[in-house]
Amino acid sequence: MEKVLEVKDLCKTYIVNKRQLNVLKNMSFDVAEGEMVAVMGPSGSGKSTLLYAVSGMDNMTAGSVRFAGRDIGKLNEKELADLRLDEMGFIFQQMYMLKNLTVFDNIVLPAFQSKKNTASKKEKIRYGEDLMKKLGIIEIADNDIEETSGGQLQRACICRSLINSPKMIFADEPTGALNRSASEEVMEQFVQINKSGTTVMLVTHDIRVAARCSRVMYIVDGTLKGECHLGSCGKADKQRERERTLTSWLTELGW
DSSP: OOEEEEEEEEEEEEEETTEEEEEEEEEEEEEETTOEEEEEOSTTSSHHHHHHHHTTSSOOSEEEEEETTEEGGGOOHHHHHHHHHHHEEEEESSOOOOTTSOHHHHHHHHHHHOSSOOOOHHHHHHHHHHHHHHTTOGGGTTOOGGGSOHHHHHHHHHHHHHTTOOSEEEEESTTTTSOHHHHHHHHHHHHHHHHTTOEEEEEOSOHHHHTTSSEEEEEETTEEEEEEEOOSOOOGGGHHHHHHHHHHHHHHTTO
16 A cells, blocks of 8 residues: 655754753654554653654654655745645644634635645535535534634534645644544544545544544654554444553553
8 A cells, every 4th residue: 555654763853941852763654545543642752743743844853754755854845835735634632713714714715725726716615515514514604713612613624624635634632622522523524534535643642532543653752662553443333342452552551
């Protein structure tokens, strides 16, 4: 299967009060097309830093990251911005949206910013509406951001991340600000997105969320300690079994 993401000897270092802080240490891994990968680890282990580094949102100190065959370390700022806009989707715990736009306008804005998305205006609008219908939020299309619940807003962020048909979605604690019911609804959308062929990499501290993924990477102090392969997410009645398997594996690693 084709590799969407190839990471080799990735390092990220910060200088804090004249001291060197090694957040990521020689991390190497691949993500294949169609995978759904979770990144877990203790607070401060480098999970979010890893996500930002491999998606080109933050510079790496050393090593290499190839996304869809392109070495992102050799791209300039404009090339990186275009790559993120056209080939990647982003979802965060805090749901960043422009408050002066409606929910729908926030969703379709990246489609009109993209030079690669050559669909007509009508097609872009129709696709945005189709995404909102698929995620069950078409009724809030004309709402202001302040008029929308957290669960609805996170699903709107998923729609926005999909508007340019990205190769891969990066999500940083996408359910962290949601209650359990909303979290399960959002994760079901991620599973369906992944089943449709979109690669997903997400950071989470929630075992229930991670157990929906096909593979879980566990990092401690910026080092990859192990990987748990759970396979594709199938029937709902198998979810508890996946959670038990993952819990047992994490416990062995000192979770």
